Every structure is written in structure tokens, then in C-alpha cells.
Amino acid sequence: MSTAEAVPKMHKACVYDQPGTCSIAIRDVPTPKPGPNEVLIKLTHSGICHSDYAIMMNTWRQLPVPTQTGQIGGHEGLGHIVKLGEGSEKLGVKIGDRVGVKWVASACLACPPCTESLEGYCFNQKVSGYYTPGTFQEYVIGPANYVTPVPESLSGEVGAPMLCAGLTTWYVSKPTVPVLGAGLGRMIYRLPELTVTAVCELLIQNMINIICVILEYSALLKCGASPGQWVVISGAGGGLGTTAVSLAARGMGYRVIGIDMPGKKQDVLDSGAEHFIDVTQFDDATIGKEVKRLTGLGAKAVIVCANSNKAYGQAVSMLRFGGSLVCVGMPEGEQVSIANAYPSSMIMAGHNIVVSAVGNRREAIDVMEMAARGVVKFPVRTVSMSELQSVFEEMSQAKVTGRVVIDFSAA
Structure with a gap:
């Protein structure tokens, strides 16, 4: 795509019509016009993340206000620029460019976190799909200086999840x-x-x-591991987890153990894990012992992708000396402290707690380039806009394996 195309006055969008319940309505909404330093993107794909489900259901208690009725969700969208706002051509973009919109839809690039390349913690950020129109729609606005370039050689169903799942897990596992x-x-x-x-x-x-x-x-390495060392990924069979397994094993050279429900075993192994632990076969007292049986000393890092307080409580027992617990998955409901993370025990073992929100602009480009080289391989299926609610229903029952992506060309 290199020339401007006709932009419709209205387009279709998936909205949260009853926040707090699993309910999606497909509506015709006005197609926005890009303002100064903005671009209009015609989306081809949008990943479906568990974060979207949590925002729709209002189960993240740490958010400042409940989700508004009519919110358009989504934060893993990619497509082509079809219209430029005033001044945007001076920011390195043009009509036809293939770009993506991330969880942090825009950052000010001037506050203290931004000046330290920690844009995920920008004081003035706008979050795609939460009080900013998200990517579950055919057209979306993005800031010209903050959209992510996407290689044309990368398939949309793989590229879209890289904008959140890939970037988040790359941020904690990359050197x-x-x-x-x-x-x-x-x-x-x-x-x-x-x-x-x-x-x-x-x-x-x-x-x-x-x-x-x-x-x-x-x-x-941000998670503290070096190539050849053991890394455990808890919640390895979900969209975030399978992406993390693939990046860790194939991109970083870690030896990976995946933990999840038994039905997700093959997908976790196919994504690159050496071992799989069926979480139903162990309790809090024995799952750490199983990790140490497989690794000898324990894991250099445990990356918790599961949105489960129980998973966080189990993770500490899996660590070797000097190991790191990496917090990625965000539990829903009331906030609970990490069980078994006793200061004295962690000091004696040299354990660390590391957190990850999302990466910055440079890291987004890095992970896209890695995906384009074919390094990242994980299970993915595409659905139409009309299937979004059924995907969320699957998520509510922990039945989703790998990543699910909306293909806007699907009927």
C-alpha cells in the first residue's frame, strides 16, 4: 500500500457494552480524523490479550476507575497508515507504512520515566483499550512518533501479539x-x-x-539468566506464556521448563520448552521440588505469566541461589502479597523480585525484527470480530492455548 485510499465515514468496532460482564457489541462508529502529529491506521489484525478481558470485567482492582460503557478494547493492533495528520510526515511516517499500536498507545517522552527509556511507566501515558479507543476496530488513531514499524514480511497473526505479549516477555528476558x-x-x-x-x-x-x-x-540479562541456564515459565500455555517460551528458548538460548494445565503440554513443548510440569500433579509443597529435580539446583529465573496469586506463591520455592522471580501476569480481584516471599529467606538465598510492564519503542522494534526472522514460534489462531465474545468466554475458563488474533478480513 503506497497511495491514499478512501476512508469510510463509519466503521465497525467491538465495544464493551456492559462492563463488569462478558458482553461484546459490534457497532458502527465514526471513523476519526487524525489530529496534529497523529496517523489513521486501517487495522488488519488485533491480538486478544487476557488484559483486555480483565479490563472488560473490571477485575483489576489496581486501576483508578472502572471501565466506561462503550469502551473499545484491544492493544495489539497492526495495519497500514491511510491518513496523516498535520505535521506527522515530519516524524518519519508516510501513507502505506505498516505500523502497530501497543498497550501504551502514547507516551510523553519527556517525564522522568520516559527520559530513562521506561515508557511503560510514563506519567502521562494513554493506554490502548482503557479510556483510549483500542484496536478491536477497523480503524484507529495513533501518535506518529510512537507507532511501531512492522516488517511487511511478518504475518499479521504473529506480528500482532508481539506488540504486547512479545514485548512484555522480551523486556524481562532480553539482554x-x-x-x-x-x-x-x-x-x-x-x-x-x-x-x-x-x-x-x-x-x-x-x-x-x-x-x-x-x-x-x-x-x-534483565531476568538474571544467561544462555544455557534454566528458566521456568509459569502459565506457559497461554498467549503470554507460549510467546515467552519461544522467545526464551529460541531467541535467548535459555533451557525452559513450562508449567500449566495438562491439556497445554504439547503446545508448550512445541514452543520450545525442554520439560513440562502438569500443575495438577503437584501441590505448593512439591512443585518446587520437581523443578529442582529437573534442574539440579533450581531455576535461575521464574517468569510468572499466569494471572494467579497461587502461581506467584509457588514460584519462590523453584529458585536456585541468586535466582529471580519475574512478575508479569497480573492477578485479578483483591490484591494479595506474594506468599513465601519472606525477606530473611530471600536475603539468605540471594533472591530477587523483578517486575515488567511493557518495553520501550526500541525494544518493540527489536522484537518485531526477531519475529520477522522466524525465531518466534507459538500456537496462534485467527477469528473474526464476531467471535471476540466467545474467545473471552474461553479465557474465563482458562481454555485458551497460545494466542488468538482477530483478522479483520474474516467474515
């Missing part, structure tokens, strides 16, 4: 050097077998990565 294992990382682990000339050649090839090491505050 500060972008895609360390793709070049510089291999060099580090192969030093004994390389000649001086070969080392110099690889250093030159990876100079951008080396500069990133110097500029960023640490060369350690």
Missing part, C-alpha cells in the same frame, strides 16, 4: 545488548576456539552491540 545470542553472544562463548583475527572481525560486525553495552547500565 541489554539487543539480541546478544545472534552474534556477540556467540563470540563470547566461543572465545577459546577463535583466532585473534576472527575475534576482531566479529567485534567489528557487532560494534553497534558493543556501543549499547557501554551506553546501557548493565550487560546482564
Whole structure:
């Protein structure tokens, strides 16, 4: 797509017509006009995230206000720019560009978190699908300086989940050097077998990565693990979990153990996990012992993708010395402290607690490029707009495996 196309005055959108209940209405809504420094995107795909379900159901107690009636949900949308607002052409975009809209639909890029590349914590952020029209619709507005470029070679059903599930899990598992294992990382682990000339050649090839090491505050992996170490992913069979398994195993070189319900075993293994633990076969006292039986010492990191307080309570027992509990999944209902996270025990074992919301603009581009190279493989199915409510009903029963994506071209 390289030329402007006719934009309809109205388009279809999925709205939360009765927030607090699982109810979706498909309505015709006015197609917005992009304002200054904005673009209008004709969406082709939108991922369906459990966060959307929680917002619709008003089960995230930490949100400041309940979801409004008529809210258009969704925050994993991609498509092509069809109209430019005034001044947007000066921000590096043009009609026909393929771009995506993330959970943080816009960030001010000027507040303290933004200036530290922590845009997920922007004081002035707008969240797609929560008091900002989301991506469960055919057309959406995005800020020209904050939409994510999406490679044309990447399929829409894989690209859309990268805007949230991919970016969130990449943020906690990636090295500060972008895609360390793709070049510089291999060099580090192969030093004994390389000649001086070969080392110099690889250093030159990876100079951008080396500069990133110097500029960023640490060369350690955000979750604390190194290639070859064990990482447990709890809730590994869901949309967030299977994406995390694939990125961790195939993109980062971690040895992955997936934990979930028995019906999700094959999808977790196919996504890249070495082992699968059936959560129904163990209790709080024995599941950590099973992880240590498989790993020897325990996991260097446990990434909790499940929206379960129980999963968080179990995670601490799976860690080895110096291990990290990584909080990703957000439990619904009343907030509960992490069970068994006793300060004295964590100090004695050198345990850490790490959190992740979403990554920044640069990380979004990195994860898109990784997906375009075919590194990320996870189960995905496409549905039409009319099937959104049934997908949410599946989510309510924990029956969704992998990621589900709306294809706007589907009938």
C-alpha cells in the first residue's frame, strides 16, 4: 500500500457494552480524523490479550476507575497508515507504512520515566483499550512518533501479539545488548576456539552491540539468566506464556521448563520448552521440588505469566541461589502479597523480585525484527470480530492455548 485510499465515514468496532460482564457489541462508529502529529491506521489484525478481558470485567482492582460503557478494547493492533495528520510526515511516517499500536498507545517522552527509556511507566501515558479507543476496530488513531514499524514480511497473526505479549516477555528476558545470542553472544562463548583475527572481525560486525553495552547500565540479562541456564515459565500455555517460551528458548538460548494445565503440554513443548510440569500433579509443597529435580539446583529465573496469586506463591520455592522471580501476569480481584516471599529467606538465598510492564519503542522494534526472522514460534489462531465474545468466554475458563488474533478480513 503506497497511495491514499478512501476512508469510510463509519466503521465497525467491538465495544464493551456492559462492563463488569462478558458482553461484546459490534457497532458502527465514526471513523476519526487524525489530529496534529497523529496517523489513521486501517487495522488488519488485533491480538486478544487476557488484559483486555480483565479490563472488560473490571477485575483489576489496581486501576483508578472502572471501565466506561462503550469502551473499545484491544492493544495489539497492526495495519497500514491511510491518513496523516498535520505535521506527522515530519516524524518519519508516510501513507502505506505498516505500523502497530501497543498497550501504551502514547507516551510523553519527556517525564522522568520516559527520559530513562521506561515508557511503560510514563506519567502521562494513554493506554490502548482503557479510556483510549483500542484496536478491536477497523480503524484507529495513533501518535506518529510512537507507532511501531512492522516488517511487511511478518504475518499479521504473529506480528500482532508481539506488540504486547512479545514485548512484555522480551523486556524481562532480553539482554541489554539487543539480541546478544545472534552474534556477540556467540563470540563470547566461543572465545577459546577463535583466532585473534576472527575475534576482531566479529567485534567489528557487532560494534553497534558493543556501543549499547557501554551506553546501557548493565550487560546482564534483565531476568538474571544467561544462555544455557534454566528458566521456568509459569502459565506457559497461554498467549503470554507460549510467546515467552519461544522467545526464551529460541531467541535467548535459555533451557525452559513450562508449567500449566495438562491439556497445554504439547503446545508448550512445541514452543520450545525442554520439560513440562502438569500443575495438577503437584501441590505448593512439591512443585518446587520437581523443578529442582529437573534442574539440579533450581531455576535461575521464574517468569510468572499466569494471572494467579497461587502461581506467584509457588514460584519462590523453584529458585536456585541468586535466582529471580519475574512478575508479569497480573492477578485479578483483591490484591494479595506474594506468599513465601519472606525477606530473611530471600536475603539468605540471594533472591530477587523483578517486575515488567511493557518495553520501550526500541525494544518493540527489536522484537518485531526477531519475529520477522522466524525465531518466534507459538500456537496462534485467527477469528473474526464476531467471535471476540466467545474467545473471552474461553479465557474465563482458562481454555485458551497460545494466542488468538482477530483478522479483520474474516467474515
